[in-house]
């Protein structure tokens with residue numbers, strides 16, 4: 001017996017196997033089909049709106065057939081047999097309005113494989129020709145750009161495409177584009193004469209959650225306002241300092257007063273961290289969270305520098321490195337790194353620098369390992385970096401609908417119901433031993449300014465769940481556990497205030513139903529959430545992960561069940577948990593499973 005496995009090779013060619021989660025028509029420019037015996041190109045691109053400064057023949061936009069594998073101009077990693085071309089003059093563009101909309105709570109990644117014509121390359125001298133990837137929406141009929149990524153031909157190739165990506169951060173409910181149709185544009189910005197080659201446009205929607213980082217905003221230790229405005233310590237971070245005696249290369253400092261010439265205008269909170277520019281200085285933190293297969297990660301840090309002691313912007317450049325690592329035994333192994341120098345940074349306004357770690361594969365050495373975050377200096381002594389507001393976001397690409405996920409139904413009308421609560425949760429199965437169902441229900445958030453107002457509730461209402469064992473909210477979804485996919489259930493959680501604070505944990509679970517006894521739900525994974533550190537006025541996200549579903553798992557192909565269960569001591573008066581904004585994300589199928597062919 002022989003088993004042949006189809007392997008995809010090339011610098012980026014493995015990625016397309018993860019088919020786009022949002023459909024784009026003619027995304028690979030295979031239509032219209034170019035006659036193999038003809039000219040090799042046509043001035044048309046099916047399903048895209050062609051905006052062409054050549055209004056007569058339209059020769060600035062079209063599709064062309066890749067040449068034979070042994071031709072000198074063959075594109076080695078084209079997707080399929082055709083690509084699009086786009087004239088380099090400003091005004092030429094391909095646009096597509098998708099059926100999909102920008103969903104609140106989701107982020108988006110647009111990727112395009114880009115190269116250029118070997119015969120007619122875009123200019124790499126000033127004025128540079130550029131290609132813009134854009135995500136837009138339409139306000140009435142006006143195209144409004146939301147996010148844009150610009151690339152020039154430097155570093156690109158005529159025979160090997162490079163993936164260029166554009167990231168649109170989480171859509172907020174207040175964003176003008178929330179709920180609007182997604183628009184994708186590929187635009188030339190330059191002079192006539194050159195041609196861009198493009199292929200394999202992909203758009204992935206993800207459901208991100210924040211991963212907790214201790215002392216992420218460097219507010220600890222708290223600096224005495226009457227003392228020296230800096231201390232050589234950073235709470236909760238491991239300080240690696242080449243000054244082994246006084247440790248003065250790492251620490252926190254208090255922002256100066258608004259109006260001071262060195263005030264950092266966009267600091268988060270009142271303190272920031274400083275880091276000496278010499279190689280060997282670093283801040284590190286090993287998180288409780290782990291790298292989950294199927295997820296990708298984005299680390300962001302707000303970065304500036306000391307006005308008095310700026311890092312060098314002359315060769316040798318001082319650099320700051322953002323790193324995601326894991327530990328192999330005790331050795332630190334870097335997985336992804338983003339380097340920045342001070343050239344375009346400021347001493348008084350922080351700039352967000354981001355590091356992106358692509359989807360963790362089940363076979364990656366770091367899958368399941370604890371996440372490590374490092375901020376490292378790489379340079380000569382003498383300068384200081386300023387850093388603030390470290391954030392880490394984990395994304396899974398598919399959002400699965402949950403009914404009444406934000407507990408807005410039934411609507412609690414404060415005019416009819418001054419108590420502010422209803423003992424029902426529509427669309428959920430309430431498991432409640434109380435004959436009047438008073439252990440589960442929904443309630444209206446109190447007005448802003450009330451002492452029990454929940455500051456980050458989603459919408460107007462939340463659910464309550466009494467902490468005694470046997471109480472639960474369950475929902476059976478239409479979606480099923482797919483082989484090759486990972487799942488993550490996230491719930492925003494807080495506790496009732498006095499005198500109804502619970503003392504016992506709850507569990508977030510993914511379950512399936514027993515085939516022989518549909519009344520029995522069998523939990524596959526559960527996360528226990530205890531009361532320690534949980535606020536009564538600010539919700540905190542908790543996530544439970546289900547690793548990759550295998551074909552022989554009993555839940556493969558079964559309907560997904562989500563549950564929030566109380567675990568308190570029976571018959572004891574307990575307190576209440578408050579719940580909001582239930583989210584379920586699914587990974588794209590594992591490409592190795594999807595592409596494996598056995599004979």
Ligand SMILES: [Ca+2]
Pocket residue numbers: 028029030078079080081082083199200
């Ligand atoms: Ca193609």
Ligand SMILES: [Ca+2]
Pocket residue numbers: 217218219267268269270271272388389
């Ligand atoms: Ca801060």
Ligand SMILES: [Ca+2]
Pocket residue numbers: 406407408457458459460461462580581
């Ligand atoms: Ca809600």
